[in-house]
Amino acid sequence: MQTLTVSLGERSYPIHVGTDLLSRAELLLPHLKQKKVLVVTNTTVAPLYLDRLMATLTGAGVSALSVVLPDGEQYKTWETLNLIFDALLGAHCERSTTLIALGGGVIGDMGGFAASCYQRGMPFIQVPTTLLSQVDSSVGGKTAINHPLGKNMVGAFYQPQLVLADISTLDTLPDRELCAGLAEVIKYGLIRDPDFFVWLEANVESLLARDREALAFAVNRSCSNKAEVVANDERETGERALLNLGHTFGHAIETGMGYGEWLHGEAVSAGTLIALELSRRMGLLTVDDVFRVKNLFVRAGLPVCGPKLGAARYLELMRHDKKVQDGKLRLVLLKGIGQAVISDAARESDILDAIDASCT
Ligand code: NAD
């Protein structure tokens, strides 16, 4: 097991990455204020891992209750959030009870948001079980639900007490979900870690084959990049926005196609290629670099063309992006592999052309 730290003063917390961590009560216990927890999970993850986690907790004398939510991005809503509050209140959970989110990014984002609101804030722990959630969503304290008009539009910054990333849980992850997680892994190489990008070019097939050593390296390296960015800019006033490479276009795809139709990582992959095409049109990036990145996404089993929603529709959806400032769209662009920038300099005509050229 390796341990990283997200350094946020007295709100700092560890990220443990390793195998068979769900059975390790000693990793969880120091972070519980009270020997009572509510585990939030879904109908897919519960039959796989809930019993194991509950046995670990109850074996250590913790009173553990659970709530099992419907599975899917389309359920990242107020209605589902209320099921968590129903369970918390029904079980007389107190402000010092801990909420444990066991699942992918949807469960982590919703569980974290519920924890941020319940009795004005209760502690929570992230136990991410998808590659995407282990490398990105469980770290950094962004929590949210979707609104019909925009992804993750209602939420809070609220940091967990602990992230427990058990890479053994990736054994049961469907291939499509594993590939989707790779989009966020590649992102770190693109925005700030060119050596990691080169490592990914050499090792992407080992990751797809679920080689444990390769997965552990990729999760650790991704989390270490994310922890550094979050420590520098927790509230996204600057550098953290770079983590959204491809996301403005990607969120437009997810919302425009209907939540759950495109996986988040797939939409980020296609969205990243639009952002790179725009960067090339603006003279920031060479055609060779665009080709190199496209090649890696293809090898990772990810889509490199967005759906044909129509460029004007993309733009309309993108106007809801959280990076819009004073009505101006700010986009993450690439100046080279490992060098992202945020810019509001893109002309609308270039954005529309880049979308048209990158969607089939
Ligand atoms: P997800 O939570 O929908 O999980 C993907 C699927 O895998 C689901 O069907 C889930 O039930 C299933 N699953 C989870 N673990 C499994 C396992 N070990 N074995 C088998 N099946 C398993 O999707 P995701 O890709 O994990 O997360 C996407 C969400 O994360 C999006 O809502 C996105 O907006 C959010 N996100 C948030 C942040 C953040 O910083 N908070 C960052 C990136 C993405």
Ligand code: GLY
């Ligand atoms: N996933 C983007 C962020 O955490 O800032």
